[in-house]
Amino acid sequence: MAFELPSLPYDYAALEPHYDAETVEIHHSKHHNTYVTKLNAAAEAAGVSDKSLEDILTSLDNIPEDKRTPVRNHAGGVWNHTFFWHSLSGDGGGEPDGAIADAIQGKWGSFEAFQQAFGDTAANHFGSGWAWLVANESGELQITDTHDQVCPLSLNQKPLLTIDVWEHAYYLKYRNVRPDWIAAFWNLVNWAEVNKRLAG
Numbered sequence: 001m002a003f004e005l006p007s008l009p010y011d012y013a014a015l016e017p018h019y020d021a022e023t024v025e026i027h028h029s030k031h032h033n034t035y036v037t038k039l040n041a042a043a044e045a046a047g048v049s050d051k052s053l054e055d056i057l058t059s060l061d062n063i064p065e066d067k068r069t070p071v072r073n074h075a076g077g078v079w080n081h082t083f084f085w086h087s088l089s090g091d092g093g094g095e096p097d098g099a100i101a102d103a104i105q106g107k108w109g110s111f112e113a114f115q116q117a118f119g120d121t122a123a124n125h126f127g128s129g130w131a132w133l134v135a136n137e138s139g140e141l142q143i144t145d146t147h148d149q150v151c152p153l154s155l156n157q158k159p160l161l162t163i164d165v166w167e168h169a170y171y172l173k174y175r176n177v178r179p180d181w182i183a184a185f186w187n188l189v190n191w192a193e194v195n196k197r198l199a200g
């Protein structure tokens, strides 16, 4: 069974004006789709086509070293983007409530302090990659960043929220000004989904 490009949970224009329809369409139908196509070739070559994405990403060490890099890059590329799309909603943004609000308050003292710390990590990430809110192995919340398409599942972490800071994620609308993209992102965060992930 080949891997397939998952549909978005909304229309390409649903995240306007914070995330423009043109970028969302290219990001999903070209960038995300290319990871799917290349994953199918890499997984076939490595003999893991029958495994789930999660199985692949949590057991990369089982893949022969000479076949591992393209599987890691493209499996991560597929999974990270799907997770990213579901982290956003046209009805999102604002401050979280429920368990995630309490956990953020407990760790950072305030939502504003968390936003600042997450935004700094995203802004200061050098080159292509992702900033994440994860729960680490002890269940403690942590802000991290990963390079290229490294997925927190491969690091024994439970991902809760992410922002894509590859230039392809924001360059059409925000040009070289990554902090403007990060500011826009806060209007879209799907906190209900983050709460589900925390509980799951």
Ligand code: MN
Residues within 6 Å of the ligand: 027, 031, 081, 164, 166, 168, 169
């Ligand atoms: Mn991307």
